[in-house]
Amino acid sequence: MTTPAPDQTKDVLHPVRAGLLRAAHADAEARLARAEQEAAALLARARAEARAILDDARRQGEADGSDAARDLLVRARRETRSRTLAARRAAYEGLHREAAERVRALRGTDGYASLRQWLEQRARILLGPAAEVSEHADGGVVARVPGRRVDLSLTTLADRALDRMRGEVRSLWEP
Template sequence: MRTPASDRTAAALEPVRGELLRAAHAEAGALLARADEEAAALLKEARAEALAIVESARRQGEAEGAAVGRSVLVRARRTARARELTARREAYEELRLRAVDRVRALRHSAGYPSLLDRLTCRARHLLGPDAQVTEHPAGGVVAHAPGCRVDCTLDALAARALDRLGTAAEALWER
């Protein structure tokens, strides 16, 4: 349920989100460029190996050589896909780490006390005015009420922002 407080929190974090997305996009692009280069080189090697195998196999029998060539190409494609997925996972992990670092840096900004007040108000809004709200060492607040807990730490905010990106985060490393 969207509230004015959540809208203000989202608006306050919009410049951070924009910067995170820009930085993540650039970083993801660089990582994917390297992954693409590695994949292209691997495919080039695999294709060259496949052609050599096919030529040799043709002398032994066209059918056998074609099967071996297909097998090598399938392995090369699987290897290239595995490397691409690894690069994507690493890019997302780097994005996550950078997002957390950038959001944690808010603790040292002039607007942090105001953000802390807004997070405290948000936690009390969610759990009630009697909620016990404490500042978290890494930034933000954690609130407790009987049987309930609200995590408004900076790390949790960064994680939720990335979660809200959903499949849009994948666009950072799409071609």
Template sequence: MTAALPAPADPLGPVRAALLRAAREEADRLRADARRDAAAVLAAAHAQAGALLREARRQGEAEGSRAAAAAVARARRTSRNDLLEAKARVRDALRRRVAEQVRQCRNEPTWAAARDRLVRRVRLALGADATVSEHPEGGVVGTAPGRTVDLSLDAMAARALDRAGAEIESLWET
């Protein structure tokens, strides 16, 4: 029997092994580079997202502040208008009530004498030739060329309230 001859060695085996080793090393290097690139892209994306979020928050806060300031200003204007309207209604009601009360003096026994004094005051202010007429709500109105004196009860009550303006305003101040 003859001994078997050893199998011929693959002459390209070492070259193949070296190429395979080089390919694996290159693949490992490419994977490592890809991981580094991906990490850098992710870090940049996170940084950009954080910057965008901070800017959006800043803009939102600024817009919120502007909107809140505008809402407060509108509320103050509305409140002020409501207050002024309420004061005007109270003032008008007071004027009507005072005028009604002053007109009651026509029912007093002394009304004729008071009316005569009003006529004398008109004539003193406008002269003896002044035309004096009764006002429908009480009191008198005098006229002379280019001039008028209103001593109606309503006009006198309104003037008295106007003179007491600050005191009347204090009625609703707290």
């Protein structure tokens, strides 16, 4: 039995990969839209709360003097910033969890065997034909040769894809 050339394998897997990429992009866009809505709602609540805190601070500042008002205003801004960052972090972590769940679900699809075979061939291209390749618990493969290791697990690949999109994701929450 001859092993197909990597280029032939890529050609065969191209429709599967393209379909997976389209689905992943569509899902990522939907998730990002939902995360943006959630972040906007959290920001709106934080801003409303900040306005209430600021209103309180102004009233107290008039009674207690400008120094006390300044301290409350600084605390309100810090609290608002802290909540804003926490909301952003929670949305981003949720996106990471959802992406990991989605790629793990690929293991149950018809195209997974082809994808796993392609990942194994990719690992051997990266580390050589003597690489020891094993299935990762989350799907995908991990390959090793003495002194080197390649992680092509599905969750790691999803994390790398999200990390590459970090700037685009971050822009969803910035004014």
